[in-house]
Amino acid sequence: MDREPGLSVRLKLTLSYAGFLMVAGAMLLAAVWLFLLRYVPEVIYTPGGIQTLKYDLVRAFTPKAVAVLAFLLVFGLVGGWILAGSMLVPLTRITNATRLAANGKLSHRIHLEGRIDEFRELADAFDTMLTRLEAHNAEQQRFAANASHELRTPLAITQTLLDVARNDLNRDTTALVDRLHFINSRAIDLIEALLLLSRADQRSFAREHVDLSLIAEEAAETLLPLAEKRGLTIETSGDITPTIGSHALLLQITTNLVHNAIVHNLPADGTVWVTTSVHPKSAVLTVENTGAKLSPQVVSTLVEPFQRGTERIRNGHSGVGLGLAIVKSITQAHDGTLNLTPRPAGGLRVTVRLPAGCGV
Known part of the structure; x- marks a missing residue:
């Protein structure tokens, strides 16, 4: 300008x-x-x-x-x-670092020496910003690569099935149609998940007073048939837990967490615990599940898109690998925090902490 x-x-x-x-x-x-x-x-x-x-x-x-x-x-x-x-020498160094960052060189750091003063605080804040930008950029690159792979896979399978059907005109098409329908449904689910993730990142949603305990009950009731089919038990508890946000997106958070807890559980006789609690400045949603033991290193990567802590069973309820990434994005859009910790006996404990709202 x-x-x-x-x-x-x-x-x-x-x-x-x-x-x-x-x-x-x-x-x-x-x-x-x-x-x-x-x-x-x-x-x-x-x-x-x-x-x-x-x-x-x-x-x-x-x-x-x-x-x-x-x-x-x-x-x-x-x-x-x-x-x-x-x-002005420190300011010159900060300016040079800014120009490098503007050209895409995010690995450069100022590392200003000396005692803490206004210039040192500015330089340290800029270094912290560069570190976060570099990590975010790397995460976006991994996301783009993984998303491209996930989107290309169903298209490649569809192309292979169509080639086989074209070369074998006498083959029964019933199984082919069913397979194509399943692959197409997964591709649609993936695209819808990506759109939801983008919507949450942009924070383009209306906020209202909601009760997390009612949302938890709604999600549990919706997924109860899937849990019963797998021989699992869902237990919900908690008093009225008011917060402020999008009812649809908070329901998406809870549904994703409960679904993830069901899919990554014991083969049978497992349990999913869904609890809500209210604190002076926060409303907390906690989802726990039994399952295989997870290391802290594995748990720390689960919120990245398309990351899976255990081998995912490829069936109609396997998801698209964006469940926890969507939970993280929606939580941050609501000015909340997400914490994942492995349970000592096996399984995962996920805690979503949102700003408390007035009574609903």
Whole structure:
């Protein structure tokens, strides 16, 4: 964007230093002058006649004062330029780092030395921002690669099935149609999940007062047939838990967590616990499940898109690998936090902490 040219910060600081030094020098000379006038009489009587001391003092003092002010001006300009340059060195390093970041080089860090001051705090904050941007950029690149792979897989399978059917015209198409229908449904589910993830990231949703306990019960009732089919038990508990957000998106969070707890559970006789609780400043949703033991390293990667803690069973309820990524995105869009911890006996505990709302 074009802007009108103006004075540089270094030149402004130099003029400020020089101006302050000139004012201080002028005030000092004025004080000296007033001090001298206080004790010097206007005239004195001598055997040779009357002498005007003040006039002689002015004539002697004025050239010296002008010379001193001229010296202070030159000294202030030169010294101010040098001092301003040394003061702005950290800002120059920050500016260079900003230009590198603007060109896509996010690995550069300022690492400003010295004690903590305004420039050091600014540099440290900028380094922290670069670290987060670099991590976010790497995460986006992994997401794009994984999304491309996940979207290409059903299309490649569909193409193979169609090629087989074209080369074998006498083959029964019933199984082919069923298989194509299943693959197409998974592709649609994946695209809808990606759209939901994008919607949550943009925070383009209306907020209202909702009760997490009612949402938890709704999600549990919806997924109860799937749990019963797998021989699992869902237990819900919790008092009224008010918060503020999108009912549809918070229901999506709870549904994804309960579905994930069902799919990644024991083969039979497993349990899913869904609890809600209210605290002075937060509303908490907790979903726990029995299952295989997970290491902290594996758990830390589960919120990344298309990451799976255990081998996923490929069936109609396997999901598309975006469940916890969507939960993380929606939680952050609601100014909340998401915490995943492995259970000592096996399984996972997921805690969603949202800002508390007034009673609903």
